Amino acid sequence: MTPATRQEVLGLYRKVFRIAKNWQSASGQIEETMREKEYIRNEARTLFRKNKNVTDPNLIKQCIEECEARIEIGLHYNIPYPRPIHLPPLGLAHKQGRTLRHQERLRKISKPIYLKSHDEVS
Numbered sequence: 001m002t003p004a005t006r007q008e009v010l011g012l013y014r015k016v017f018r019i020a021k022n023w024q025s026a027s028g029q030i031e032e033t034m035r036e037k038e039y040i041r042n043e044a045r046t047l048f049r050k051n052k053n054v055t056d057p058n059l060i061k062q063c064i065e066e067c068e069a070r071i072e073i074g075l076h077y078n079i080p081y082p083r084p085i086h087l088p089p090l091g092l093a094h095k096q097g098r099t100l101r102h103q104e105r106l107r108k109i110s111k112p113i114y115l116k117s118h119d120e121v122s
Contacts, residue, residue: 005060009048012067016044019071026078040080 001009020040025033051063074080 001055001060005057005064008064009060012064012071013044013048016040016067016071019075020044023080036080040074043080 020037023033023037023040025036047063047067051060054060054063070082073083077083
């Protein structure tokens with residue numbers, strides 16, 4: 001990891017914790033605000049620790065883009081949780097075979113960047 005990339009990642013880590021410190025839930029209830037603040041901190045710790053040994057520059061860039069996207073979406077919609085996505089159902093694919101594999105591949109490709117690591121952690 002280059003020093004510039006390291007500084008960018010550490011800056012994102014600090015930014016997430018600053019956001020968590022100043023977070024206010026949409027409902028304004030204290031209990032919900034505290035729950036959401038804790039979720040933000042735990043999610044950041046988990047994902048950053050999980051990816052601390054990543055050395056591939058392309059994968060590092062993808063993780064940075066995912067982090068930035070989740071920050072922007074969370075601030076815009078005022079929800080810390082990943083937004084649900086509406087992928088098409090598996091349709092009429094058989095339980096096995098080429099059609100099922102093709103539809104599973106399409107669902108994996110169509111997953112938004114801000115949810116790439118969510119299923120792995122949750």
